[in-house]
Amino acid sequence: MKAKIYRGTKEIGGTCVELTADNGKILWVDLGAPLDDKNPNISYTDNKVDALLISHPHQDHFGLMEKVGTDVPIFIGEVALDFINATKLFINEPQLKGNYKTIKPWQTFTICDTFVVKSFLTDHSTPEAFAFLIEADGKKVYYSCDFRATGRKKIVYDKIVASPPKDIDLFLIEGTMVERANHIYLTEESVEEGIFQVIKNQRNVSFVISSAQNIDRLISIIRACKKTGKKVVIDVYTAWLLEMLHKQSSNVPTMDWGEIKVFEHPSQMERIAEKSFDDFRARIKVNSVGNAVFNVPSDFIYFVRNPSMKLVNELRKHGKINIIYSQWEGYLKEEHKQYFTDNINALKQDKDISYHSIHTSGHATVPDLMKFAKAINSSKIVPIHTAFPKKFKIEFEKEGFANIALWDDGKEYKI
Ligand SMILES: [Zn+2]
Ligand SMILES: [Zn+2]
Incomplete structure (x- = not known):
């Protein structure tokens, strides 16, 4: 050979x-x-x-x-x-x-x-x-x-x-x-603990920035939410990934879990308009976050690639918003614009944002x-x-x- x-x-x-x-x-x-x-x-x-x-x-x-x-x-x-x-x-x-x-x-x-x-x-x-x-x-x-x-x-x-x-x-x-090297957070458990420390006394919403396919990271957030009584909000794409994973192993979380809510992103909902998604769509309706975040924003952690500026602007009056950057720092460089580098770097400078970097490789x-x-x-x-x-x-x-x-x-x- x-x-x-x-x-x-x-x-x-x-x-x-x-x-x-x-x-x-x-x-x-x-x-x-x-x-x-x-x-x-x-x-x-x-x-x-x-x-x-x-x-x-x-x-x-x-x-x-x-x-x-x-x-x-x-x-x-x-x-x-x-x-x-x-x-x-x-x-x-x-x-x-x-x-x-x-x-x-x-x-x-x-x-x-x-x-x-x-x-x-x-x-x-x-x-x-x-x-x-x-x-x-x-x-x-x-x-x-x-x-x-x-x-x-x-x-x-x-x-x-x-x-x-x-x-x-x-x-x-x-x-x-x-x-x-992993400097501060050496394991996925330490990431969970780091996220827990940030969200436990939050006055406003938090956004965790990571890849939707990083299910280990999502589980860290879910576990931190469980300890604090808060809910993680995922998008429709992430909910669908969990469906795919759940087919293989039944202990994987799904959107039906108590700690999870779904954000009905309109363009993502269009992608699942076909009849074959009827059941999935119906369950999204049941588990939708709806407008709840506007009532008690501190109850929620959004798991996203890129925080919505519309949501940030609507919620900033409630106090400091946490941005938890939870992926490789290298993606923040100019050459990785597809990782929403400009928006995330701008949020870093925003006076209403409390920015945290919590990641392990x-x-x-x-x-x-x-x-x-x-x-x-x-x-x-x-x-x-x-x-x-x-x-x-x-x-x-x-x-x-x-x-x-x-x-x-x-x-x-x-x-
Ligand atoms: Zn890889
Ligand atoms: Zn690789």
Whole structure:
């Protein structure tokens, strides 16, 4: 078997790994969209491929997957497929069409009669993310996916460390955090506590800014609300994501929970106007926040991408409004305007706003990466999904790892 990383040896974004078996069969693992590059070279997406395996529904891992066309089999988690279709529904794009084969956690399956794959659930900032053990030609590759050891699913990190797959020849491990650190909030529980401290005595409404797909974060808010008797207000899109997740595991919250209310965003309601959504729409009506926020604004926490200025302006007379920024600080930079950078930075300066930054990363810290790498005990470790591979190598070698190899994008290596 041979391996090639099309993108990702020196950047976060556009992750795509190619594995070629001795019989010529070609498997791609992830086909992500580049994150920063305005005019990225993605000509490799036209190359021959026999199957595609997607780790999780983040743009930098699946963003270009439709480029393989509708015939190539795409192996993807059930929740991932539902989440991507949910996003398409609410941005008014057609649902995915293609040769999708859905997979579950801890499932072993064969691709192209050649690659034997096992999916490992990982702890990440989306509810379903898979690492993969891929075997062919007597060789074993472990692809870490994005992961951490500090979220609500840290048990799966511990589980893999306690009984890791054996005899790995190549370990492709993410290295996002090599130049980053969690400073104040080290775990998802500490984020929950931080949010609790801000909202417990609030005089006015709070907004928590995060990704709707970061269900761990939503659960942190729900738990903080439970302790304070307050309610979290989600939009229709988030309510739909919870529906999708609830199909897979019944202990996931839904909008019917007492701590949850739904904001009937008019353009989102238009997206679910069809008859097939009748039941969902009816339940939204039952769980709608309505005008309650105007009566007692301090009872509510809005979970949003971008706080509504209309709501902020209507409520500012009640006292300080909390803005809790709960995602990566890097998104506040000029080049990430799609994250509503301008509005959020303006709110930061607003005299009626009390601004808080409460976040922990979806990615493993360097010590957690090392602990994991020790457990996997691969003959060779290649960092991927990192902007600082050299630093990765130096840090790991300092701790006694002698098997770190740095690869170049687009170059093929024999395993
Ligand atoms: Zn990623
Ligand atoms: Zn991710």
